Amino acid sequence: MPTLEWIGKDKIVSYHQKVPYRFLERKYSFDEGGSKKEDNGSGNMIIRGDNLEALKSLLPQYTASVKCIYIDPPYNTGNEKWIYNDNVNDPRMRKWLGEAVGKEGEDLSRHDKWLCMMYPRLRLLEKLMAPDGAIFISIDNNEKFNLKLICDEIFGPSGFVADIAVINNLKGRSDDKYIATAHESLLIYQKGSFVTRGVSLPEEYEKEYKLSDEKGRYRLLGLRKRGSNAREKDRPNLFYPIYYQEASGKLSLEPADGAVEILPKLSNGENGTWRWGKSTVLERISELEVRLVKKRMEYDIFQKDYLEREEKRRVKPKSFWSGSEFASETGTLEIKSILGKGQFDTPKPVGIVEYCLQQAADKDSIVLDSFAGSGTTAHAVLDMNRKDGGNRKFILVEMMDYAENVTAERVKRVISGGGKTEGLGGDFSFYEIGEPLFLDGGRLNSQIDEERLKEYIWYTEAGGFFEKTRGDENLPFYLGKNKGTAYYLYHTKEQDAVLDYNFLTNIRERAEHYVIYADRCSLSEAELSEYQITFKKVPRDIKRI
Numbered sequence: 001m002p003t004l005e006w007i008g009k010d011k012i013v014s015y016h017q018k019v020p021y022r023f024l025e026r027k028y029s030f031d032e033g034g035s036k037k038e039d040n041g042s043g044n045m046i047i048r049g050d051n052l053e054a055l056k057s058l059l060p061q062y063t064a065s066v067k068c069i070y071i072d073p074p075y076n077t078g079n080e081k082w083i084y085n086d087n088v089n090d091p092r093m094r095k096w097l098g099e100a101v102g103k104e105g106e107d108l109s110r111h112d113k114w115l116c117m118m119y120p121r122l123r124l125l126e127k128l129m130a131p132d133g134a135i136f137i138s139i140d141n142n143e144k145f146n147l148k149l150i151c152d153e154i155f156g157p158s159g160f161v162a163d164i165a166v167i168n169n170l171k172g173r174s175d176d177k178y179i180a181t182a183h184e185s186l187l188i189y190q191k192g193s194f195v196t197r198g199v200s201l202p203e204e205y206e207k208e209y210k211l212s213d214e215k216g217r218y219r220l221l222g223l224r225k226r227g228s229n230a231r232e233k234d235r236p237n238l239f240y241p242i243y244y245q246e247a248s249g250k251l252s253l254e255p256a257d258g259a260v261e262i263l264p265k266l267s268n269g270e271n272g273t274w275r276w277g278k279s280t281v282l283e284r285i286s287e288l289e290v291r292l293v294k295k296r297m298e299y300d301i302f303q304k305d306y307l308e309r310e311e312k313r314r315v316k317p318k319s320f321w322s323g324s325e326f327a328s329e330t331g332t333l334e335i336k337s338i339l340g341k342g343q344f345d346t347p348k349p350v351g352i353v354e355y356c357l358q359q360a361a362d363k364d365s366i367v368l369d370s371f372a373g374s375g376t377t378a379h380a381v382l383d384m385n386r387k388d389g390g391n392r393k394f395i396l397v398e399m400m401d402y403a404e405n406v407t408a409e410r411v412k413r414v415i416s417g418g419g420k421t422e423g424l425g426g427d428f429s430f431y432e433i434g435e436p437l438f439l440d441g442g443r444l445n446s447q448i449d450e451e452r453l454k455e456y457i458w459y460t461e462a463g464g465f466f467e468k469t470r471g472d473e474n475l476p477f478y479l480g481k482n483k484g485t486a487y488y489l490y491h492t493k494e495q496d497a498v499l500d501y502n503f504l505t506n507i508r509e510r511a512e513h514y515v516i517y518a519d520r521c522s523l524s525e526a527e528l529s530e531y532q533i534t535f536k537k538v539p540r541d542i543k544r545i
Contacts, residue, residue: 001152001153001157002149002152003149003153004115004146004149004150004153006111006112006115006116007101007108007109007112008097008100008101008108008112008115008116009115009116009119011100011101011102012100012101012115012116012119012120013119015100015119015120016052016056016120016121016123016124017544017545019052019053019056019120020053020056020436020437020438021056021057021436021437021438021456021544021545022053022056022057022433022434022435022436022437023057023434023435023437023448023452024045024047024054024057024058024431024432024433024434025431025432025433025434025435026039026429026430026431027430027431027432028429028430029042029427029428029429029430030408030411030412030415030427030428030429030430031415031426031427032415032416032423032425032426032427034416035412039429040427040429042427042428042429043366043393044378044381044393044394044395044426044427044428044429045394045395045396045428045429045431046372046375046378046396046398046403046407046408046411046428046429046430046431047395047396047397047398047430047431047432047433048398048399048403048404048430048431048432048433049397049399049432049433050399050433051121051370051371051397051398051399052120052121052124053433054370054397054433055121055124055125055128055370055397056124056545057433058128058368058395059124059127059128059459059545060455060456060458060459060465060466061465062128062366062368062395062465063127063128063459063463064127064128064129064130064131065128065130065366066128066129066130066133066365066366066367066368066395067130067132067133067134067360067361067362067365067366067367068133068134068136068356068357068360068361068365068366068367068368069125069128069129069133069134069135069136069367069368069369069370070135070136070137070138070353070356070357070367070368070369070377071125071135071136071137071138071369071370071371072137072138072348072369072371072373072376073118073137073138073139073371074114074371075139075140075142075143076110076111076114076142076143077140077142078110078142097113097116100116100120101116111143111146114143114146115146115150118143118147118150119150119154121370122150122151122154123154125368125370126154126155126191128368129191130191131191131192131193132190132191132193132194132195133190133191133194133360134161134188134189134190134194134359134360135155135188135189135190136186136187136188136356136360137151137186137187137188137189138166138184138185138186138348138352139184139185139186139187140181140184140185141181141185144185144187147187148160148163148187151187151189155189155190155191156192158192159189159190159191159192160187160188160189161188161189161190161194162186162187162188162319163185163186163187163188163319164185164186164187164188164317164319164320164321165183165184165185165319165320165321166183166184166185166186166320166321166326166352167182167183167320167321167322167323167326167327168182168183168184168326168327168328169181169182169183169327169328169329170182170322170327183320186321186352186356194360196316196317196359196360197314197358197359197360197361197362198314198315198316198317198358198359199314199315199316199317199355199358199359200314200358201307201308201314201315205315206307209305209306209307211304213304215304215306216306216307217306217307218304218305218306218307219304219305219307220289220291220302220303220304220305221302221303221305222300222301222302222303223264223274223275223276223288223300223301223302223303224264224265224266224272224273224274224275224300224301225238225264225272225273225274225275229273230266230272230273231266231270231271231272231273232270232271232272232273234273235273237277238264238273238274238275238276238277239263239264239271239272239273239274240253240263240274240278241253241255241261241262241263242261242262242274242281242288242301243255243256243259243260243261243262244259244260244262244290244299244301245258245259245260246258246260249290251285251288251290251301253278253281253282260299262290262298262299262300262301274301275303287303287304288301288302288303288304289301289302289303289304290302317355317359321352321355323351324351325349325350325351325352325354325355326349326351326352326355327349328346328349330349330351331346331347331348331349331350331376332346332347334347334349334350334376334379335347335374335410337421338410338413338414338421339406339409339410339413343374343406344373344374344402344406347373347374347376348373348374348376349376350376350379350380350383353376353377353379353380354380354383354384357380357381357384357392361392362390363385363388363389363390363391363392364390364391364392365392365393366392366393366394366395367381367392367393367394367395368394368395368397369394369395369396369397370396370397371397371398372396372397372398372403372407373398373407374406374407374410375396375406375407375408375410375411375414377394377396378394378396378410378411378414378428379410379411379414381393381394382394382411382414382415382424382425382426383414383424385424385425385426386424386425394428396411404430408428408430411428414426415427415428435447435448437452437453437456438539438544442539442540443539444538444539444542446493450489450491450492450493453489453491454466454479454489456542456545457479457487457489457517457542458479458480458487459545460542460543460545461479461482461487461515461543462480462482462487464482466479466480475506475508475509476506477489477490477506478506478509481509481511484511484512484513485511485512485513485514485515486507486509486511486513486514486515487514487515487516487517488506488507488514488515488516488517489517489538490503490506490516490517490518490519491517491518491519491538496519496520497518497519497520497538498518498519498520498521498522499516499518499520499521499522499523499533499535500521500522500523501523503516503518504531511532512532513532513533513534514531514532514533514534515533515534515536516533516534516535516536517536517537517538517541517542518535518536518537518538519537519538520537521535521537523535
């Protein structure tokens with residue numbers, strides 16, 4: 001498989017593993033009643049901070065759980081003011097490259113920097129994405145081809161779903177040198193089990209269903225096969241006569257007196273084939289209709305293609321998306337109507353995210369956007385929930401300073417309404433990236449409370465999210481059982497926690513094996529073996545994600 005090389009790649013391919021694990025700190029919650037200090041239990045999150053650290057912090061709760069990821073990363077045009085651009089001497093970028101790449105970072109081109117920024121973030125997004133989920137990435141030609149190569153590497157070549165042309169400026173950009181560009185690209189990738197849910201039947205399609213009978217509206221589709229492999233010699237079993245009795249209007253596969261024989265003929269007079277075999281014709285003969293084709297002055301057979309009930313009217317999306325709902329101007333007008341003029345450059349329209357959600361997210365899916373910008377993804381999720389009664393949840397991450405006064409502020413106004421904006425309802429909690437779990441030298445951060453440590457250890461051992469309700473007042477150190485092994489964390493800030501005979505009285509959950517974390521252990525190897533216990537020392541044996 002072809003791979004892409006760039007300066008710094010050797011340092012960055014595994015960098016996502018070196019990112020320190022930090023806990024998220026909730027700052028406030030918001031619902032239709034306004035902001036509040038207490039936790040409202042919302043599953044919707046807006047996180048302010050570096051998306052690399054934020055994505056790492058989401059792993060314990062959301063690994064392989066996100067059905068739909070939409071991101072609109074910087075396009076790296078050379079003119080935009082983002083901190084990874086080589087035209088902006090931002091100290092955050094210099095510091096990060098120095099840590100991640102080392103001295104080589106001083107020689108990176110604009111494209112090298114962009115790739116160094118994107119690669120570890122895509123690695124973590126891949127871990128968060130569900131096996132049947134999909135990621136949609138908006139991009140333009142500045143980095144599109146580089147992006148496809150690193151996505152092929154991360155998701156696998158078979159993970160590629162489509163390269164969509166999204167018509168966002170029908171007139172084209174007049175300042176382009178050679179071609180007036182009218183579209184952006186949208187790359188779609190999956191992990192292997194994604195099945196598109198399709199999109200709602202476009203309105204122009206419905207206009208084709210002009211006929212109706214007792215079963216509903218329908219259109220006529222020729223039963224004769226068109227295109228490739230449509231000749232008799234391609235599929236001989238699909239070349240056969242269908243008989244039509246003009247007086248009664250009946251169709252049959254058996255000849256009858258006075259019946260007209262209808263054969264699938266190609267336009268050049270050559271024998272063709274039907275789309276259906278004989279058994280299908282017999283089973284669905286009520287769906288067939290005969291029409292006289294005046295140009296040929298002969299009968300032909302058509303299938304009644306009925307318009308599905310509204311909830312089932314789904315079609316595969318095309319490889320280009322065109323319409324006002326995808327236009328850049330629409331996104332600008334949307335943000336202007338909510339926040340006022342000049343609050344955000346080039347916001348994405350709600351329509352493009354909703355179109356992605358239709359294909360990849362059901363009513364209870366988790367949706368993630370780690371380049372949240374103006375908050376379009378949250379707006380789209382809330383809008384779809386309002387339309388169909390869904391309970392989709394969004395997670396937004398935004399590192400720039402406008403995370404509070406643009407991203408979160410937009411979502412607040414979308415929830416509550418105001419001015420010309422109708423409130424859609426909903427809620428969210430606002431988070432910032434907090435303290436790291438480990439300090440220099442591998443020391444455990446004393447500022448981290450026990451519940452957070454339990455959450456982390458349970459994830460590293462059992463691979464799932466630690467539910468606080470799992471605990472019991474009578475079993476204060478018990479984490480849970482997974483595949484026959486019971487896990488305990490014996491650790492307190494007040495004193496040295498020693499695994500000894502006295503502690504064993506706390507073990508009341510029967511299991512085949514026990515893993516016990518503690519500061520020290522006074523039991524011998526023989527005693528540990530006798531009781532089927534594996535001792536793990538805090539913090540030495542706590543696994544780093």
